[in-house]
Amino acid sequence: MAYDEDLANRVRELVGREPGITERRMFGGLAMMRGGHMSVVVRGAGGLMVRVDPAEVEAALAEPGATATVMRGREMRGWVTVEPAACERDADLARWVDRGLRCARALPAK
Secondary structure, eight states, X not given: OOOOHHHHHHHHHHHTTSTTEEEEEETTEEEEEEXXXXXXXXXXXXXXXXXXXXXXXXXXXXXXXXXXXXXTTEEEEEEEEEOGGGGOSHHHHHHHHHHHHHHHHTSOOO
């Protein structure tokens, strides 16, 4: 399944001024990389996959539409999946994208 181009463009607008952002197609979606680290992925299955500081995972999972990210039967620590409805509003999308960028900024560049 191809990722949602409209959502990808909305994410691009939010990360457009961030230094060191590159895009990479992966997992059937489009990953926004900062300093070589994935920060936000526009998922092929819809919605987002967001990198989250381990100290903030519980709070992120308590938000509406957020679930633990599971790939190939394994939970990916430090990642949250956000359903499409939970990122329809611009303010919600901006909050999720900012969370992913903050986490990636804290990592050393590759």
